[in-house]
Amino acid sequence: MAGVGMGIGRISLWLQNRRAADRETAPVPDVPQGSGPLLLVHVSPDGRAAFTQVQRRLMRARSDLRILELADPALPHAETLMQAGPAALLLLGSDLPPALITAAGRCDVPVILAEARLAPEDAAWTLRALSRRELLRQMRAVLVTDPASQATALRMGADRGRVTMTGPVAEIRDPLPCSEAERSIMAQLLRGRHAWLAAAVPPDEEGAVLNAHHAALAQSHRALLFLAPRDPARIEPLADEIEASGLVVARRSLDEDPTDDVHVMLTDGATEMGLWYRLAPVTYLGGTLGGDDEAARHPFEPAALGSAIVHGPHTERFATEWQQLGGAGAARQVGGPDELAAAIAELSQPDLIATLASNAWTVSTGGADVTMRICAPVLDAIAKDRS
Incomplete structure (x- = not known):
């Protein structure tokens, strides 16, 4: 059943990518100028709150890093974006954009999924779930927010050694002042x-x-x-x-x-x-x-x-x-x-x-720790790309 599911998942994924390629889209995003490594970041609605903290932490660690935020879930320009030579692709949130992940896989660009909240239906045997299974298997690291998402990721076939529960990135607030x-x-x-x-x-x-x-x-x-x-x-x-x-x-x-x-x-x-x-x-x-x-x-x-x-x-x-x-x-x-x-x-x-x-x-005060745990595999991928 698992082998059949993988085959169906790949077919479903191919169909999604074909539909995305045929769809009229906005212009290709401008790639930030500079000589530092390029990081593509796709931000889902449920990953929006984490983006600011993750971006700030990454830039603190690598001031020459060029970050290109991508928000379009279809991203039929994915192949063109890969020609810019990104060092890594970071997905923040639960969306798994098929065209982007597939293009990254073809170009050997490491993909890190973080701040992911996976639903039980993601481990089902529907066409959507099977395609998401196939996409999840391509991740270099999968960082989820809660134990239920961790269990779902494993049921979806993700490598146990690549799945980590970090908890969600929460807002870090400075203590209120007083006299x-x-x-x-x-x-x-x-x-x-x-x-x-x-x-x-x-x-x-x-x-x-x-x-x-x-x-x-x-x-x-x-x-x-x-x-x-x-x-x-x-x-x-x-x-x-x-x-x-x-x-x-x-x-x-x-x-x-x-x-x-x-x-x-x-x-x-x-x-x-x-x-x-x-x-x-x-x-x-x-x-x-x-x-x-x-x-x-x-x-x-x-x-x-x-x-x-x-x-x-x-x-x-x-x-x-x-x-x-x-x-x-x-x-x-x-x-x-x-x-x-x-x-x-x-x-x-x-x-x-x-x-x-x-x-x-x-x-x-733990939001900072979660942010650092998300940034670690990204920085590791960038360092390996540079070497």
């Missing part, structure tokens, strides 16, 4: 109190956050909540509601301090987030519980500053980053208000906080 003098003063005021932050909390989650803080107070009577409402106009109404429940409130907008008798510190909304992340060992990211994520914060913000992360089930806005954090045991997901309260109470224990925060920091 060190302000941080030091606040840290002195806290004097070892258990503090946690609820960031960008929409109105429909305020009740769940306050109930979670009551649970934290039951666990540690000196617990302090930094509450950053999504809408700063909610600060005064929230202060009234919190005080009516018997808790003491301080307002950042009035320059009030989190003294020992204060249970909740209301921040100025989205301002000074770098300060609050640094002061709070635990952060709940608002909008993830009820799904109102209009102003949801990026999960790498607290991760990069050593704050353990709690979130609800709605993670669509930063799906890749949440996938990375969840896979590394770097965040605590809760299903509803009761689970949020239980998690916040449990995370008053320093050892649990430290594990989550450490894992989250590793993930938030």
Whole structure:
């Protein structure tokens, strides 16, 4: 069956290339001028986010590198492009452009596939899947984003020694700044109190956050909540509601301090987030519980500053980053208000906080490592081409 499948895959691939050659197309892309090696990079929609970081890393390693980005999936000009003598072809994302890969194979140009997300149907026996199997076998290296894609690549017949799971390239974000003098003063005021932050909390989650803080107070009577409402106009109404429940409130907008008798510190909304992340060992990211994520914060913000992360089930806005954090045991997901309260109470224990925060920091800075792992086989191919 495998031999028959390979034959059918080659026929399907030949037909695709013939159709591409007959199609009217845009002019041949201009090849960058210079004497350095030429790298062709085909970018699929799901590889777009990785391109900037990969390009920057490659240029840092080889300043004379000429990079030609290709975005047309058909690329019937592939044979013409090969006449420019590229040192390698890098495919970012899940598209496998037949004409381009076939032309590279004829000219012995190494092909590296990275940031690939392969679907289970890629390992089926349809014409499309068989042609993709044939294309995948031509790769010098296959770097996939997740274990399922790795398993699919192997089922498609890729050489096990050429398949590597790197994880996805996530955005690398610089830590949010804050005034060190302000941080030091606040840290002195806290004097070892258990503090946690609820960031960008929409109105429909305020009740769940306050109930979670009551649970934290039951666990540690000196617990302090930094509450950053999504809408700063909610600060005064929230202060009234919190005080009516018997808790003491301080307002950042009035320059009030989190003294020992204060249970909740209301921040100025989205301002000074770098300060609050640094002061709070635990952060709940608002909008993830009820799904109102209009102003949801990026999960790498607290991760990069050593704050353990709690979130609800709605993670669509930063799906890749949440996938990375969840896979590394770097965040605590809760299903509803009761689970949020239980998690916040449990995370008053320093050892649990430290594990989550450490894992989250590793993930938030790991985009650079994934990028380097993608660039390594490209740079190796370029070096061999030069020799």
